[in-house]
Ligand SMILES: Nc1nc2c(ncn2[C@@H]2O[C@H](COP(=O)(O)OP(=O)(O)OP(=O)(O)O)[C@@H](O)[C@H]2O)c(=O)[nH]1
């Protein structure tokens with residue numbers, strides 16, 4: 438993948454007929470945030486209405502010339518005419534040139550004025566849709582600087598933010614899957630420019646060799662990840678009888694802030710996209726009776742590369758197995774409704790649709806009183822909060838406990854003096870409603886999940 442350093446970027450977006458102006462703006466706004474997260478300065482953008490985003494250079498000639506002014510590139514692909522590339526080949530070859538002419542209306546528009554001083558010249562082009570390998574190569578040829586598409590940007594952010602072994606493996610798998618079809622022959626076509634491990638097989642080109650290495654590496658990574666997956670599975674199985682609350686939501690919604698506030702843990706909070714990639718699990722603090730565990734994990738985004746979702750499946754399974762899912766939404770973001778929708782869709786993809794859930798509308802400190810009232814009538818069951826408000830957090834804690842208590846039963850147990858160990862177990866897992874001692878031991882009235890009650894009763898019967 439392109440080596441990235443602090444530099445200036447120009448954004449490109451296509452507005453296809455299915456996309457409204459508002460959606461385009463919101464997508465570009467999000468892309469700007471993604472690009473800034475990578476440390477770029479966005480100096481300009483080129484947008485165009487087109488029937489499809491599948492044309493070989495994405496933009497029509499007029500807009501391509503405008504884009505090339507931002508980058509100082511030639512603005513054309515040699516010997517090429519634009520044509521849609523719906524079935525783009527997996528390997529990058531020469532520019533598309535079979536003479537199908539693109540006669541769209543928008544094509545005839547004159548390039549927009551771009552008067553640049555040299556300090557503004559963009560060193561990378563970032564496109565707000567997924568590019569086929571040949572589109573990417575064609576665009577790079579025309580603009581003379583590296584081009585990255587949305588998936589490329591997201592994978593790069595993930596690569597930088599992955600901390601744990603599992604997250605690093607997951608990202609590496611997604612990165613190699615992304616890279617494989619985009620590999621091209623280097624050094625004059627048949628020879629590799631740089632050496633490496635493993636020799637070429639008979640008749641194997643360097644490109645084939647690279648692809649074979651990637652396939653081998655992917656196999657290794659998947660085996661390693663599967664072993665970690667088994668570990669996760671075992672740990673999850675151990676938590677089977679525990680009450681767990683999973684925080685899920687769009688990136689930057691405030692999941693980690695809520696995790697910190699509710700559990701006193703030191704998870705990373707940052708105003709960047711995809712700050713968290715790893716799953717953290719902690720008990721609510723101050724401790725509750727019964728104990729409740731909360732998990733914080735990777736956030737979602739629109740147009741999340743499918744591979745990334747698949748590779749994060751084991752992480753997201755944590756949410757799928759939770760007793761309660763908290764959908765955390767940044768209510769101050771104008772596009773929070775579609776963000777909430779995306780979150781639910783991705784979660785459904787990993788099969789986590791059956792868990793009971795609670796909607797948390799966060800960042801209410803950024804809303805005006807009228808907005809709050811209107812949202813309250815739109816989402817009467819939601820919890821409104823600001824992660825910095827102790828009172829709001831108390832309300833959420835009570836809602837969580839009330840949810841679990843709905844499933845609980847009250848029962849009176851008699852604990853003989855000889856079974857004090859069980860008493861410790863009861864105090865850790867159940868809410869004690871009343872207790873009084875007599876000559877033989879303790880009579881205790883508890884509120885508990887039926888599962889915990891069964892376990893304790895079995896122990897008492899022994
Ligand atoms: N105004 C306001 N900002 C908040 C609130 N909660 C969180 N934030 C800010 O929102 C930004 C993102 O917070 P995080 O907790 O890192 O968000 P996240 O959902 O974990 O994000 P990812 O890990 O990227 O998925 C940070 O700058 C927080 O300080 C809130 O209640 N009000």
Ligand SMILES: [Mg+2]
Pocket residue numbers: 692693694705706712713734
């Ligand atoms: Mg986070």
